[in-house]
Amino acid sequence: MITSANKNTLSPEVSKYARKKLVALEAAAKIFGEKGFHGATTSDIASEMGIKQGSLYYYFNSKEQALQEVCEFGFETYVSRMKSICAKNQPFEAKILSILSSHLGSYRGKSNALKVHNDQRLYLSVERRKKIKKLGSQYRELLESVLQEGIEQGVVKQSVSTHFVAYSIIGICNSWGANLVREPELDLYDTIDQCSEFILYGVIEASNESSNNT
Amino acid sequence: MITSANKNTLSPEVSKYARKKLVALEAAAKIFGEKGFHGATTSDIASEMGIKQGSLYYYFNSKEQALQEVCEFGFETYVSRMKSICAKNQPFEAKILSILSSHLGSYRGKSNALKVHNDQRLYLSVERRKKIKKLGSQYRELLESVLQEGIEQGVVKQSVSTHFVAYSIIGICNSWGANLVREPELDLYDTIDQCSEFILYGVIEASNESSNNT
DNA sequence: CCAAAATTCTATAGACCTATTGATTAGTTT
DNA sequence: AAACTAATCAATAGGTCTATAGAATTTTGG
Secondary structure (H helix, E strand, O other), rough: OOOOOOOOOOOOOOOHHHHHHHHHHHHHHHHHHHHHOOEEEEEEEEOOOOOOOOHHHOOOOOHHHHHHHHHHHHHOOOOHHHHHHHOOOOOOHHHHHHHHHHHHHHHHOOHHHHHHHHHHHHHOOHHHHHHHHHHHHHHHHHHHHHHHHHHHHOOOOOOOOHHHHHHHHHHHHHHHHHHHHHOOOOHHHHHHHHHHHHHHHHEEEEOOOOOOOO | OOOOOOOOOOOOOOOOHHHHHHHHHHHHHHHHHHHHHOOOOHHHHHHHHOOHHHHHHHOOHHHHHHHHHHHHHHHHHHHHHHHHHHHOOHHHHHHHHHHHHHHHHHHHHHHHHHHHHHHHHHHHHHHHHHHHHHHHHHHHHHHHHHHHHHHOOEOOOOOOOOEEEHHHHHHHHHHHHHHHOOOOOOOOOHHHHHHHHHHHHOEEEOOOOOOOOO
């Protein structure tokens, strides 16, 4: 049995294993992102990182576990960053901007892992999804708390459902995130600004109250 | 060779073939929706409609063609409905509401096909995606034209990019659409209303101009 | 430079899956 | 009811994929 958890105890900084495991994760993320979980083969992933199919199992116990790790990898740092954003003492608008920067920026950073998390995580067994589910709930609750804060400060309309808006914001971000991955020439900061403007103020001209209700 | 295009020339109203072909499309949509294109097997689809795996090829030439037909099926009527909405002479807000009703309502109607279109169409070859691509562009252009109309009427802010907002609206709709499919107890009309409010006016309280810009 | 550990390779068993073929049953028409 | 057509089935060829096992190679530490 392969004890892939073994690391060289006398690692220089970080073990060779850990370094190459990261390469494996990135390769898996790229291939899963391109072909989907079931469409990707272990052979694809292995050749992406320059090793043979069988050797991949030195780094993963199974294909499904590879997907699990990619999803967790793509989501983990991202949620913890969300936490620190929410903890800060900033006006509502600034927080939203930070959140959008973090969310959309993640796609440009380790684009593939986060995309895989969004598109492929449901193919994991319930058991394997536990941690991911927890992270997802955490994230949505954090976003809802920011909105609730906005309501209490009188900045955000009382009529909005924090749950609904949180979901909608996540939807917009994931949709644009997918575009950012697909089209590298798309400008990240422009996208962030437009999302922010749209989420905060909608599309209706504020001054004109042309409510010609039929 | 199976001439699956044959219909009984003396069909009663609509041929038995056409009727069961629809059953096949719905079964394929359901299974593709649950397991994804590569995760689904022809055996799954066949047993969903109560026939054996091999018999499925009486209705489809290949698994990939089944996916193509499901995607087109899910998108076609939907785009044509969008056309008639855009042609109507209605105020901007009413049009947006109609569009949201149509888009989100579609998920409740033939929920699976539209979901499959969104999630799985990229696994089709470029050739097979041609028609779908065209429909997608048509849809987005129609939505952009509605926004442009709104700008010209002074209802929509001049600063918004119609392209960006169109994409964002589609993102929100697809995100909520997926929720509507996943959670049947979610109220359709409530979702439509909240989406509309959010898209039109954003989350910020209109009266309060608390722009404490740092 | 040698021995132990880490990493990669080759080869393959065992499943499973698509698509085809020819036989078989059900349905219709005359 | 015979003749014809439509719909389904059973069986399988041919291919691909995951995961494993043991051999071979590389790296590391003394």
